[in-house]
Amino acid sequence: LDVSMDMWSYFHTCLVSIWLHRFYIYSAVALGISLWIVIQFTTTRTKRKQSHGSPSSPEGTSDKQGNGCGPRQAQRIHVAGVKIFYGSQTGTAKRFAKALAEAVFSLNLPVEIINMEDYDPEDGLVEETSSRNICVFLVATYTEGQPPESAVWFCKWLEEAASDFRVGKSFLQGLRYAVFGLGNSAYVDHYNTVARRVDRWLWMLSASRIMARAEGDCNVAQSKHGSIEADFEAWKDKFLTRLQALCRGEKKPCRGKCKKGKCKSSGKQSQESSDREHGTSEQDNTEAEELFETSSEEEAGGTDSVVDVEDLGNIMGHMKKAKVLLLEGVWNVHSVNHSGYHMVYFMCQFLKAKLSCLMICALFSGYKLIGSHSGVKLCRWTKSMLRGRGGCYKHTFYGIESHRCMEATPSLACANKCVFCWRHHTNPVGTEWRWRMDQPEQILQEALEKHQNMIRQFKGVSGVKAARLEEALAVKHCALSLVGEPIMYPHINHLVRLLHQQGISTFLVTNAQFPEEIRRLEPVTQLYVSVDASTKESLKRIDRPLFKDFWQRFLDSLKALAEKQQRTVYRLTLVKAWNVDELKAYADLISLGKPDFIEVKGVTYCGESSASSLTMANVPWHGEVLSFVQELARLLPDYGIACEHEHSNCLLLAHSKFQVDGEWRTWIDYGRFQELVRERERSGGARTFTAADYTARTPPWALFGAKERGFDPLDVRFQRKNKARDTSGC
Numbered sequence: 001l002d003v004s005m006d007m008w009s010y011f012h013t014c015l016v017s018i019w020l021h022r023f024y025i026y027s028a029v030a031l032g033i034s035l036w037i038v039i040q041f042t043t044t045r046t047k048r049k050q051s052h053g054s055p056s057s058p059e060g061t062s063d064k065q066g067n068g069c070g071p072r073q074a075q076r077i078h079v080a081g082v083k084i085f086y087g088s089q090t091g092t093a094k095r096f097a098k099a100l101a102e103a104v105f106s107l108n109l110p111v112e113i114i115n116m117e118d119y120d121p122e123d124g125l126v127e128e129t130s131s132r133n134i135c136v137f138l139v140a141t142y143t144e145g146q147p148p149e150s151a152v153w154f155c156k157w158l159e160e161a162a163s164d165f166r167v168g169k170s171f172l173q174g175l176r177y178a179v180f181g182l183g184n185s186a187y188v189d190h191y192n193t194v195a196r197r198v199d200r201w202l203w204m205l206s207a208s209r210i211m212a213r214a215e216g217d218c219n220v221a222q223s224k225h226g227s228i229e230a231d232f233e234a235w236k237d238k239f240l241t242r243l244q245a246l247c248r249g250e251k252k253p254c255r256g257k258c259k260k261g262k263c264k265s266s267g268k269q270s271q272e273s274s275d276r277e278h279g280t281s282e283q284d285n286t287e288a289e290e291l292f293e294t295s296s297e298e299e300a301g302g303t304d305s306v307v308d309v310e311d312l313g314n315i316m317g318h319m320k321k322a323k324v325l326l327l328e329g330v331w332n333v334h335s336v337n338h339s340g341y342h343m344v345y346f347m348c349q350f351l352k353a354k355l356s357c358l359m360i361c362a363l364f365s366g367y368k369l370i371g372s373h374s375g376v377k378l379c380r381w382t383k384s385m386l387r388g389r390g391g392c393y394k395h396t397f398y399g400i401e402s403h404r405c406m407e408a409t410p411s412l413a414c415a416n417k418c419v420f421c422w423r424h425h426t427n428p429v430g431t432e433w434r435w436r437m438d439q440p441e442q443i444l445q446e447a448l449e450k451h452q453n454m455i456r457q458f459k460g461v462s463g464v465k466a467a468r469l470e471e472a473l474a475v476k477h478c479a480l481s482l483v484g485e486p487i488m489y490p491h492i493n494h495l496v497r498l499l500h501q502q503g504i505s506t507f508l509v510t511n512a513q514f515p516e517e518i519r520r521l522e523p524v525t526q527l528y529v530s531v532d533a534s535t536k537e538s539l540k541r542i543d544r545p546l547f548k549d550f551w552q553r554f555l556d557s558l559k560a561l562a563e564k565q566q567r568t569v570y571r572l573t574l575v576k577a578w579n580v581d582e583l584k585a586y587a588d589l590i591s592l593g594k595p596d597f598i599e600v601k602g603v604t605y606c607g608e609s610s611a612s613s614l615t616m617a618n619v620p621w622h623g624e625v626l627s628f629v630q631e632l633a634r635l636l637p638d639y640g641i642a643c644e645h646e647h648s649n650c651l652l653l654a655h656s657k658f659q660v661d662g663e664w665r666t667w668i669d670y671g672r673f674q675e676l677v678r679e680r681e682r683s684g685g686a687r688t689f690t691a692a693d694y695t696a697r698t699p700p701w702a703l704f705g706a707k708e709r710g711f712d713p714l715d716v717r718f719q720r721k722n723k724a725r726d727t728s729g730c
Helices: 002-020 022-052 092-105 121-129 149-163 193-204 228-247 265-277 309-327 333-339 343-354 357-366 380-386 393-398 440-456 466-472 492-501 515-520 536-543 550-562 583-593 622-634 670-682
Strands: 081-087 111-115 133-140 176-183 214-217 368-370 374-377 405-409 477-480 505-510 526-530 567-574 597-602 639-645 650-655
Touching: 002 022, 081 092, 081 149, 092 111, 092 133, 092 176, 092 228, 121 133, 121 149, 133 149, 133 193, 133 228, 149 193, 176 193, 176 228, 214 228, 368 440, 374 440, 380 405, 380 466, 393 597, 393 639, 393 650, 405 440, 440 492, 492 505, 492 670, 505 670, 515 550, 526 550, 536 550, 550 583, 567 583, 567 622, 583 622, 597 622, 622 639, 622 650
Parallel strands: 081 111, 081 133, 133 176, 176 214, 405 477, 477 505, 505 526, 526 567, 567 597
Antiparallel strands: 368 374, 374 405, 597 650, 639 650
């Protein structure tokens, strides 16, 4: 006890002493922290000076680290190496690539020469965003402004990536590049077209130019240096100078338009914008400006200021074509009831008045137009399945073959202006059909031809399976959901019949604003209704419908869906902070339309647009979509979670009638469906059939809870190294 008392007394004395001297203790701690901060600051400055090197020390005597460009003490390699891509028809670009490689190698830098024909840009380019390599593109322009055969696929992929809304505008952010074009100015209309487009597509994906594009000219009379070889040598010298500067970690050099030591980046932007507006080539300004590094995000706050001169010509070509139709009487303003508007012409005029040139360019390059009001586009899942990398959610849920699916629409027009519209409202809108009408036979024939032509372009592409490429030429499914409102097309039933006659299944999507058209619609393989909100207020805010009686039309459309005997689907698109908290209201709408299936999918972010305030913050995680579906299932005793496609951020609720003997039968027997349609046709419509007549067993890997999470084990899943740049499915 005495020992315990002594210890307590000692402890008490220490505490009192600390309290009495607390100000000295505080001062000592503060002094220690101050000394630590000073030491850290001094060390950091020393390291920075060492990494940048002494200005007075000659470059040739500095120690090399890895790539021969930085001092041994440097902690960061600014340039890991150089990759030289070439696309050549006659061998000139290949010869230039070898010459450039030798010069780069002399700088003690790793260098690699790559034939575009042997390179998979989808897999490879995204890796260059973090590799610290410099990518050089030496590409020739061949006949009629087309790329050489060895560069066709590379250029096509780059073009599609730049115009595809599912590929974010920062997809290649971090990739540093330079472009040298090979052309002949004698061909005025196509001079160095390919190099200019490659440069622009990379720029649109936020890759950074390390220097202005250069253009070599085979026409010795017009060549700036007397020959294309001399043009290349002049550019090569500038490139090597710029490369050495990057190796030393130097930032962008000033362009000489500075005041008070601060560079006006806005001046650079406005100047470049002015150059483009007046048709001044970048090559024309190369000599007058310092080499500089730029990306699309730096040069433009949005997408409004980017278009090259040759694209203006292409755009105006579309305008002129539409005006010719007007002069020929195809479009008659004064007799709308007889001939109607020409929708493509309307789109041109609307876009010309309302949108930037880039948006117009994206409109015509995003998909293939058919006639005056239809379109067809190659889905990214078609490309994925061609390469054995898995199919879309319809493959998982319903057993379609994604590589044999054609995505099309007979009506580009729509009666809604949804906030998540992937077209950013560049398509026409209307509440009734007012367009010059193309015949269903023409639409189907052109859609198949254009689709097959797009498929054929994958012949010889790295990774594409020959057997699937052959199968893809025979279309088996048609998703009438590309854009717009397909059910608005007055001959939609005839078009559907034509598709069925060719053995093509039909998946038709409507926005629930045309109830009578839904009632009149003949059987399709699967009929979708987009249910983007569950209350009148949220539907008005999200879909922004044109009809004043939109809510009643919406409810009537759901009632019309309940009358259908074939397969019906509600498509719910979840937008975080907009429509994810209305579970009870959703359950009430489901009881109204009694759909066979309910697809619940997270919204796909389509990029910035003045037409919508959506951001990536509105895109729910897959776990959040799953939680929503599980809570919704608790309110729907007749439905269960059947399937999942994790990569598309999508799940499927199915009615219990599709669970037979404990097994889900959400897949479709497409052969049996075609038989049933033919029997109905032969009976003049007297013989009907139901959704239960053409079901098929859902394979185990497609079921909810399976380890595959909806990915077909027959394919090989491709995971990008930089997962942050991956995009969700649509």
